Amino acid sequence: MALTEREQAMLEPRPITESDDAVIVFDEVSLAFDEKVILDRVSFQLLAGRMKIILGGSGVGKSTVLKLILGLLKPDGGQILVNGRRVDDLDEEHYMVVRDDLGMVFQDGALFDSLTVRENVGYKLFEETDIPIEQVDGRVKEVLGFVGLDEYFLRMPSELSGGQRRRVAIARALAARPKILLYDEPTTGLDPITAVTIDDEIIKLRDLEEVSALLVTHQLRDAFYVASHEAVKEGGTIKCVPASPEKLAETTFVMLKDSRVLFEGTLPELRAATDPYLQSFLS
Amino acid sequence: MPSFVVNGIKKALLEVQDYFKFLGQIARGLTSRPVYFRDIVEQFEDIGLGSLTVVLLTGTFTGMVLALQSGITLDKFGARSMVGQLVSASMVKELGPVLTALMVTGRVGSGIAAELGSMMVTDQISALRALGTDPVRKLVVPRVLAGIIMVPILTIIADAVGMVGAWLITTTQLKVAGSVFWNSVVMGLYIQDVWMGIIKPFFLGFVLVTIACHVGLRTSGGTQGVGRATTNAVVGGSVAVLIMDFFVTKLLISLMY
Ligand SMILES: Nc1ncnc2c1ncn2[C@@H]1O[C@H](COP(=O)(O)OP(=O)(O)OP(=O)(O)O)[C@@H](O)[C@H]1O
């Protein structure tokens, strides 16, 4: 049976494009829960192949930003564009097409606990496409290998450690080759060593697969590590080394505070910032 | 009127409106693709086979106690031989459907609310949507189908074992001959009664499952919220079963008798 164009796109690596188009645009987006204002005219853009790191204290609305992009929440005002298409007024049915381009790593993983690791990672390919099982399994093995968990194919999520669950969640988000990845606190609550292995994977995806990404975190150490390193192929192996100045400029930070964007810029700019709140956040 | 009463009524009305919207979504899920066949099969097994033991037990003991009680009542009129008639009429028309539905609410309704509720508070429902799956089609439709098919079947089973339980008591305790009992059972049943006994559980299965799913998918507030959702599904489901039973009975009487 021939695969559809959509299914092909999920299985084959995409040609790397050198466009600087914005893949995600937040234009004056506002949202309140009941009386409580969470986002007040927040604007930012994510360019293709780049990464944007969203910083902010607990409860400022970082997860909410990602949920708005996924269409799990609707904004009260403003516009959201994904791949140049306005999405904030789409209904649930039409949003499903937009979600083909998005891979989300939820805070705490959100793995399906009634399914095995294999079924979790291949979920979208198994359930929402007609791709033959063998091909899906091939892809599942590939992404599990990428996060270093090939042997955990048939485990249940309850049998995994916190770090392993997070890596399975990353594998699941990757499986259908989304163009844009959304990470919600992928390293929070993990020990520094496990956190760095996950950071390395995030860097590899950004630099070698050219996936655009939004990374939400309040772990500064990880945010700085991801921004200041780049992945390079050396011989047969992939290594994460300190980033060149050009690479450094490709990852930008957005700092949210009191429902607004307090700061936007690169790592050197962030380090040089004089705003007292920023300084206390950084120290 | 005091404001908390007004607010309470407003909230209740909004909830009902929400529930009907949810029913609309289910209707769309039932009538269009994609359909998740594996989940449907799984739910049939889970809801049907899983509830069998409890339905067998309730059916049997209800039949037995009905025989005992009718025996005493009928003795006053010297009509002990008519036990079968009383038992079959009340079992098939009322107790079979209602008790089965209540037992399924306790077992399945609570399970559905707890499962969907914990998926809700751990973001698994959001994850489903993010992966391109409509949770109503994937989780709710299979449960609703299983409910409306399995509750009638379970009811028929409860009726049958109830009758057997009644026969056991009638022959051993009341010393009525088995043939007399079964004759009387058949005499007590009209075809309309049988229809009523089969049509009603279809509706009861529908309300109990849809309420449990609705409550489960509206869970918020962590583990505590899941506990609340489970309780609400059982209480709300049981009350709804009894109310639905009344209205469907009334409707069927006006249509068939
Ligand atoms: N469904 C909801 N109803 C009401 N309020 C909500 C809801 N979801 C989130 N909030 C509130 O919105 C605010 C932002 O939540 P969000 O989860 O986006 O925070 P966050 O920045 O991701 O925090 P954390 O770093 O702790 O994950 C919080 O104050 C939270 O209480």
Ligand SMILES: [Mg+2]
């Ligand atoms: Mg969060």
